[in-house]
Amino acid sequence: MRLNDVEKAMLAGAMGAPRRIAIEQQIAVGRFFDAEDFVEVGQAHIMADTESLGEAGVAFLERLAQYPENERQVRIPTITDPRGADFKAYKRINHAEEFVALEKRADAAFRALGVLMTDTCINYQTVMAPVKGEHHAFGDTGVVIYCNSVCGARSNYEGGPSALAAALTGRTPRYGFHRDSHRRGQSRFVLETEPVNLSDWGAVGGIVGRAMRSYWEVPVIEGVATAPSSDAMKHLGAAMASFGSTAMFHMVGVTPEAPDLKSAFDGAPPKPIVIRRADIDAFYKQYGANDDRLDVVVFAAPQLSILELRDLASLLDGKRVHESTALLAATSPENKAAANRMGLTKGIESSGAILLEGVCFYQMHARELGAANGWTRLMTNSAKLVNIIGGYGYEPVLASMEACVESAVAGRIRR
Amino acid sequence: MTAVTLKGHVGVGPKVTGIALVSADNFSARYDLDRLKGVFSRPAHKLAGQSYVGKVLVLNAAKGGVATAWMLHEMVSRRMAPLALLLNFANPIMAQGAAFADFPLIDRFEDDITRLIRTGDEVTVDPPAGLVTVRRLS
Numbered sequence: 001m002r003l004n005d006v007e008k009a010m011l012a013g014a015m016g017a018p019r020r021i022a023i024e025q026q027i028a029v030g031r032f033f034d035a036e037d038f039v040e041v042g043q044a045h046i047m048a049d050t051e052s053l054g055e056a057g058v059a060f061l062e063r064l065a066q067y068p069e070n071e072r073q074v075r076i077p078t079i080t081d082p083r084g085a086d087f088k089a090y091k092r093i094n095h096a097e098e099f100v101a102l103e104k105r106a107d108a109a110f111r112a113l114g115v116l117m118t119d120t121c122i123n124y125q126t127v128m129a130p131v132k133g134e135h136h137a138f139g140d141t142g143v144v145i146y147c148n149s150v151c152g153a154r155s156n157y158e159g160g161p162s163a164l165a166a167a168l169t170g171r172t173p174r175y176g177f178h179r180d181s182h183r184r185g186q187s188r189f190v191l192e193t194e195p196v197n198l199s200d201w202g203a204v205g206g207i208v209g210r211a212m213r214s215y216w217e218v219p220v221i222e223g224v225a226t227a228p229s230s231d232a233m234k235h236l237g238a239a240m241a242s243f244g245s246t247a248m249f250h251m252v253g254v255t256p257e258a259p260d261l262k263s264a265f266d267g268a269p270p271k272p273i274v275i276r277r278a279d280i281d282a283f284y285k286q287y288g289a290n291d292d293r294l295d296v297v298v299f300a301a302p303q304l305s306i307l308e309l310r311d312l313a314s315l316l317d318g319k320r321v322h323e324s325t326a327l328l329a330a331t332s333p334e335n336k337a338a339a340n341r342m343g344l345t346k347g348i349e350s351s352g353a354i355l356l357e358g359v360c361f362y363q364m365h366a367r368e369l370g371a372a373n374g375w376t377r378l379m380t381n382s383a384k385l386v387n388i389i390g391g392y393g394y395e396p397v398l399a400s401m402e403a404c405v406e407s408a409v410a411g412r413i414r415r
Numbered sequence: 416m417t418a419v420t421l422k423g424h425v426g427v428g429p430k431v432t433g434i435a436l437v438s439a440d441n442f443s444a445r446y447d448l449d450r451l452k453g454v455f456s457r458p459a460h461k462l463a464g465q466s467y468v469g470k471v472l473v474l475n476a477a478k479g480g481v482a483t484a485w486m487l488h489e490m491v492s493r494r495m496a497p498l499a500l501l502l503n504f505a506n507p508i509m510a511q512g513a514a515f516a517d518f519p520l521i522d523r524f525e526d527d528i529t530r531l532i533r534t535g536d537e538v539t540v541d542p543p544a545g546l547v548t549v550r551r552l553s
Contacts, residue, residue: 028427028514029507052445052485056492141480159484162511176507214476215506245443245478245506362445388479391446391457 001030001173002037010169016071018064022165029162030173039135039174041155043077044167045123046115047139048160049084049363050102057160058106065112072113075170078163079118079127080110081140082303082330082360089356093328094372099365115167119358120332121302124151125230127334132256135178137166141241142234142302142384144177148248150233152256154178157215157247176216177247183257185220185250185264187211192223193277197400198308201228202235202383203283207275209243220250220264222272227254231305238302239383287386287398289413295375297321297408299401300330300361301385308401309339309355313347315405321352322411326373330356353408361385366392379404379413419549421524421531423501426542427510428519433498435536435549436470438462439529442502442509443479444486453495471538472497475529477506484512491516499540501528501547521545 003011011027013020026038050058064072085095085103110117118127121140124147130136132152138144139158147153156176158166166172176182189208195201208219219240228236228251240246250258258264299312312329321327329348331339336357339345348355362385370376370393378389379397381404386396397413407414440461449456453468477483490496499519500509513520519540524531524547532538532549539548 025511025514029510031425032427032505032510032514032520033507047481048485049482052482052489054485054489054492056489057485060488139481156507157481159481159508159511159515161484161488161515162507214504216504242479245441245476245508367449388446390459391448393456 001027001035007038016067018067018072019168022168025161025165026169026173030175033173033175035173035175037174038171039178040171041076041135041137041166043079043136044074044158044163045079045081045136045138045140045143046160046163046167047081048106048110049082050099050106051084051363051365052160053106055102058102058109061106061109065109074114074167076167078115078167079123080115081121082363083107083119083358084364086356086359089354092354093369095364096368096372099368118332120334121360122234122305122332125305126332137163137172139163142238144247145237145241145249146234148177149237149250149255182216183248184218184266185258186217187219188270188272189219189221190223190272190274191221192274193280194225195232195280198231198235199381199383199398199400200280201232202239203280203398204275205236205239206243206283206383206387207279208249209240209246211273212244212246215245215247217246218248218250219246220252220258220261220269222252222261224251224254231308234302235383239387242384242387284398287396289377289395289397292412293377294325294379294407294411294413295377296326296328296373297404298328298361298378298380298385299404300328301382301388303360304329304331304335306335306338309335309344309348311401312405313344315402316348316351316353319351319409321408324411325408326375327353327408328356328361329353330360333358362388362392370394379407417551421528421547421549423521423545423547424523425545426519426521427513428499428517428542430539430541430543431499431519432537432539433469433471435473435532435534435538436462436465436467437473437529437532437534439475441476441478442472442474443477443483444490445482446479450486450490450495467497468495470497471499471501471540473501473528473532475502476504477502477509481508484508484515487512487518488516491518501532501540503528521547
């Protein structure tokens with residue numbers, strides 16, 4: 001890789017050991033993907049829940065935090081993905097103290113590095129939406145796909161250590177979705193049905209994501225008559241990224257780099273794959289259940305927007321979550337404060353539901369949480385969550401938010 | 416015992432030799448593994464129930480989210496990691512995690528790697544050269 005004078009200084013250790021370690025790691029990744037140079041990035045966004053970090057990862061962060069301030073502080077605005085514990089509410093969900101203690105150590109280390117603890121996977125809805133053409137180092141698949149596709153900003157998936165490296169160096173290797181050549185459509189889908197709610201959009205994302213052969217494939221979606229909402233795009237993208245490891249899609253006539261079909265592709269568009277209502281229904285059936293037993297209903301993955309919280313509060317108005325069932329929702333700290341101010345938290349929690357902040361369900365030791373609470377059968381409107389949570393020992397069921405709430409109130413799965 | 420050498424893209428991590436565990440399925444540490452027990456735990460995964468610890472994992476493509484970047488390091492620290500990872504297509508997360516953990520990873524082979532190596536083969540993984548040497552033991 002070609003290095004400029006600043007990058008050479010970092011590599012030589014002239015700007016401290018943390019930046020030297022970071023750029024060495026970035027050069028290894030750049031070589032792996034044939035990057036010729038670095039690109040400066042505007043922000044870094046770090047996924048670092050303690051279930052992923054473990055003791056070893058937390059100890060690594062603590063070692064970094066012990067360097068002198070001028071060596072350890074991040075060089076660009078750096079924000080965080082959902083954390084592994086809600087410090088205010090963990091006791092309400094029987095989250096083990098040992099995990100919370102580990103999370104507090106990671107939190108302290110990040111603060112020492114100058115990281116802004118936003119604790120959100122919906123920074124584009126709550127912190128700052130990226131601008132077309134901006135380069136970033138975002139560390140959540142849902143964030144990356146939304147920002148590349150909907151905003152026209154540029155980021156690869158930057159896993160925790162990599163986003164932290166970008167934060168320390170202010171740059172990232174220029175490969176993948178930082179380059180024009182990797183942002184062109186390769187496969188084509190025609191939507192012949194109109195998704196009616198967020199779980200439908202997630203199902204479409206899951207169908208497209210499953211068809212992707214690798215991270216490098218960019219699907220193009222046609223047939224969307226009306227621009228979907230930000231929340232619809234969020235669920236579509238998050239599921240596509242989860243099922244496909246997909247970092248970008250185009251939606252013809254909607255997203256900024258696909259004003260028409262022709263401009264989304266280099267050359268002739270390929271033959272389309274048609275998605276019909278029957279395909280969406282079949283997707284739901286794969287996450288169905290043979291009986292109506294229900295332990296926990298979860299709204300998360302991604303965190304809920306203020307509009308989703310409003311919908312949830314409205315659906316729970318005057319109702320009571322069944323005593324044998326738990327209902328959890330997760331949002332960003334900013335949205336939680338807004339929900340408190342607007343009376344939405346009270347509206348949700350007066351039903352017996354719990355509104356968590358700064359976390360996501362699958363990022364807070366979901367296996368141990370299930371064991372502590374006796375949760376196995378999980379119902380959600382998140383296609384992303386049903387894809388992830390089976391590996392943690394749950395039996396996931398996908399349904400609309402309305403059906404999920406109705407089921408939580410009944411204590412049994414209702415369709 | 417005949418050795419066959421396969422060429423991929425230059426990888427990351429050190430040279431190692433071990434026994435292969437192969438599937439045409441995909442890979443994500445968060446989605447697919449019980450990292451405490453060291454087994455594939457996602458019921459739909461083709462290697463569900465099998466131990467991956469100390470094995471040269473040979474799979475199709477990286478899937479899922481970003482957590483694997485930390486998780487490789489975490490698994491290595493507890494000696495509950497695979498020995499190496501060979502994929503047809505890695506994503507940035509696998510490369511970043513391997514670079515952070517100094518873990519052997521190679522991808523982009525000349526042919527489908529999941530068809531060229533069988534479970535039980537002895538495999539030498541040489542990331543700096545982008546080469547894999549396969550010895551069929553049975």
